[in-house]
Amino acid sequence: MKKVAVIGAGPAGISASYELSKRNFQIDLHEKSDMVGGLARTITFSNSRFDVGPHRFFTYNKEVEKLYVDTLGSDAVEVKRLTRILYNNKLFNYPLSPFGTLLKIGLVGAIKILFSYSISLFHRIILRKKPKNFEEWVELNFGKELHYKFFKSYTEKVWGIDCKEISADWAAQRIKNLSFIGVILNPIIKFFKKKKVKTLVDQFWYPRLGAGQFYEKLIKKINNENFNLINQSELREIIHDGSKITKISLENNGSKKDLEYDYFFVSSPFTKIAENLNPKPPNEVLESCKRLNYRHHIGVKLLITGKTFLDNWIYIHDPNVKMARVSNYLNFSKEMSSNQDQNPLTIEYFCFESDDVWKMSEEELIALAEEELRKTNLINDTNKVLNGFTVRSLNAYPVIRKGYQEDVDNIKNFLSKFKNLFPIGRSGMFKYNNQDHAIATGLYAARNLENLDSKIDIWKINSEGIYQEGEIENKI
Ligand SMILES: Cc1cc2nc3c(=O)[nH]c(=O)nc-3n(C[C@H](O)[C@H](O)[C@H](O)COP(=O)(O)OP(=O)(O)OC[C@H]3O[C@@H](n4cnc5c(N)ncnc54)[C@H](O)[C@@H]3O)c2cc1C
Structure with missing residues (x-):
C-alpha cells in the first residue's frame, strides 16, 4: 500500500x-x-463560537457545493446576506445600491460620481486605456470618486500597500461580477423579476455551528482505518x-x-x-x-451584550481607525451563541510582523478594538464587553503585488x-x-x-x- x-x-x-x-x-x-479547519475553523469560547473572520460559503463548482451541502445535511443554513460599508460615519449597502447611495451622499456627491464615471468611460472606450494596477482597474471601471470613497481605504488596510502596487489581475478576478451599470440596473431588474435569483450577493451557505463545522464533519466522514490525523x-x-x-x-x-x-x-x-x-x-x-510575502491577520474576538448591528459583516472604510472589518456571528446563525443577548464579534486587523498592531499584547488589542467600535458608533453605552481573546493567523493573505x-x-x-x-x-x-x-x-x-x-x-x-x-x- x-x-x-x-x-x-x-x-x-x-x-x-x-x-x-x-x-x-x-x-x-x-x-x-x-484543531481542524485551518483559517476556516471555528473556536468555542465562553459558550459562544467565533470563526477566524467572517466565512460565507458560495461556489459555482457544483461538485464542491454538493459535497458541502451533503456533508452538512440539516446543519447547512442558507443565510440572507447583509453587508455594508462604513464610510464618513454612514453605512452604505455593499454592493452599493444607487438610491441608498444617492440619499446618503447627496446630490453634489452623486454628480461627482457620475462625472468621474463618464471620464473613466472616455478613457476605457475611446482611449482604450488598459489598467496597470488595482487602482487603475477600479478607476477605469467605476471612476476616481468611487475608488476613493469605497475601495481605496479598505483595500490598503487589508494589503498594507498602495493600491497602485496591487496587481490589476486581482481586481479583475475579485470584483469582476460588479459593474457600475450593474449597480444602477440591479434594483430595476430585481423589481421586474418574479423569481428572486440566488446570487453571490443575496445569500450564502453557512454551517449552523460555524464555518469549521463542515471540516469537522468531513473529517469524520473519512471512514478508513488507513487514515490518521496527527x-x-x-x-x-x-x-x-x-x-x-x-x-x-x-x-x-x-x-x-x-x-x-x-x-x-x-x-x-x-x-x-x-x-x-x-x-x-x-x-x-x-x-x-x-x-x-503574506499579510498576517488578527481577529479580536469580543463577546458583547445588547443590540448591535444587523449585518453579517461591515467593511470599515474610515481611515481614522485601524480595524478593517467587523462581523457578528449571531447574524450568521443564532446557534453561534447560547445567549441571544451576547454577540460574538470579530474585529479584524491586517498587518505585517513589523507593524505596531502585531506587536500589541492581547489586552491592548482588546482595548483597541473596543475603543474603535465605540468611536465608530458600532456599539454604544448600552453595549458592554463581557469577555475577549485574540486569534493571530500568520500568512493569512498572499500579497498579490x-x-x-x-x-x-x-x-x-x-x-x-x-x-x-x-x-x-x-x-x-x-x-x-x-x-x-x-x-x-x-x-x-x-x-x-x-x-x-x-x-x-x-x-x-x-x-x-x-x-x-x-x-x-x-x-x-
Ligand atoms: C479573515 C478571513 C476571511 C475569510 N473569508 C472567507 C469567506 O468568506 N469565504 C470563503 O470561502 N473563504 C474565506 N476565507 C478563505 C478561506 O479561509 C481559505 O480559502 C481556506 O481556509 C484555505 O484553505 P487551505 O486548506 O488552503 O489553507 P488553511 O485554511 O490556511 O489551512 C492550512 C492548515 O495547514 C496547517 N499548517 C500550516 N503550516 C503547517 C506545517 N508546516 N505543518 C503542519 N501543518 C501546517 C495550518 O495550521 C492550517 O490548519 C477567509 C480567510 C480569512 C483569513
Whole structure:
C-alpha cells in the first residue's frame, strides 16, 4: 500500500485526505495545531463560537457545493446576506445600491460620481486605456470618486500597500461580477423579476455551528482505518534526491521525527515549501521566495451584550481607525451563541510582523478594538464587553503585488520537478482564494493519483473553484 503524507488539516488538506481515503492509500494528515479547519475553523469560547473572520460559503463548482451541502445535511443554513460599508460615519449597502447611495451622499456627491464615471468611460472606450494596477482597474471601471470613497481605504488596510502596487489581475478576478451599470440596473431588474435569483450577493451557505463545522464533519466522514490525523505535527524539512521527495522531517511536541512517504500533498505556505527543501533550491528560487510575502491577520474576538448591528459583516472604510472589518456571528446563525443577548464579534486587523498592531499584547488589542467600535458608533453605552481573546493567523493573505506571478511561476516550475510533491490550497499555491477553491484543489490533486498520466492541472482551477479546462470526472 502506497503511503501519503498530507500537510495541513485546513480545507485543502482535509479534502485531499477525504478523496484519497476512497482509494487504497495509507494516509497521514499532519496538522501543526490541535484543531481542524485551518483559517476556516471555528473556536468555542465562553459558550459562544467565533470563526477566524467572517466565512460565507458560495461556489459555482457544483461538485464542491454538493459535497458541502451533503456533508452538512440539516446543519447547512442558507443565510440572507447583509453587508455594508462604513464610510464618513454612514453605512452604505455593499454592493452599493444607487438610491441608498444617492440619499446618503447627496446630490453634489452623486454628480461627482457620475462625472468621474463618464471620464473613466472616455478613457476605457475611446482611449482604450488598459489598467496597470488595482487602482487603475477600479478607476477605469467605476471612476476616481468611487475608488476613493469605497475601495481605496479598505483595500490598503487589508494589503498594507498602495493600491497602485496591487496587481490589476486581482481586481479583475475579485470584483469582476460588479459593474457600475450593474449597480444602477440591479434594483430595476430585481423589481421586474418574479423569481428572486440566488446570487453571490443575496445569500450564502453557512454551517449552523460555524464555518469549521463542515471540516469537522468531513473529517469524520473519512471512514478508513488507513487514515490518521496527527495533531501538533509540524512540517520542518522536505528531503529530496533531486527528482523526488524521499522523506519529511516533522516536529511533534518538541521531538523531531523523519518519516518516509510515496506522495506529499502540502498546504503549508508556498514559499516555505521551497525554503524547507533539503538540499536547498537555487538562489533565484530563494530570491523569488523573499519577494513574495503574506499579510498576517488578527481577529479580536469580543463577546458583547445588547443590540448591535444587523449585518453579517461591515467593511470599515474610515481611515481614522485601524480595524478593517467587523462581523457578528449571531447574524450568521443564532446557534453561534447560547445567549441571544451576547454577540460574538470579530474585529479584524491586517498587518505585517513589523507593524505596531502585531506587536500589541492581547489586552491592548482588546482595548483597541473596543475603543474603535465605540468611536465608530458600532456599539454604544448600552453595549458592554463581557469577555475577549485574540486569534493571530500568520500568512493569512498572499500579497498579490504587481509582478508577483513571475515569482510564483519561478517557484512553481522548480517544484514541478519533484513528481511526488503536490502543493495545494490557498497558502500552499499562493492564491488569494476562498474555501471552494481550496477544497477543489485538494479533491482534484488527490484524484490525480488515480492516473498520473492524465493529470488535472490544479493551477487551472479559477477563483470561483471551477476547473477551466472543463468537466472533471470523479473516477475515485
Ligand atoms: C479573515 C478571513 C476571511 C475569510 N473569508 C472567507 C469567506 O468568506 N469565504 C470563503 O470561502 N473563504 C474565506 N476565507 C478563505 C478561506 O479561509 C481559505 O480559502 C481556506 O481556509 C484555505 O484553505 P487551505 O486548506 O488552503 O489553507 P488553511 O485554511 O490556511 O489551512 C492550512 C492548515 O495547514 C496547517 N499548517 C500550516 N503550516 C503547517 C506545517 N508546516 N505543518 C503542519 N501543518 C501546517 C495550518 O495550521 C492550517 O490548519 C477567509 C480567510 C480569512 C483569513
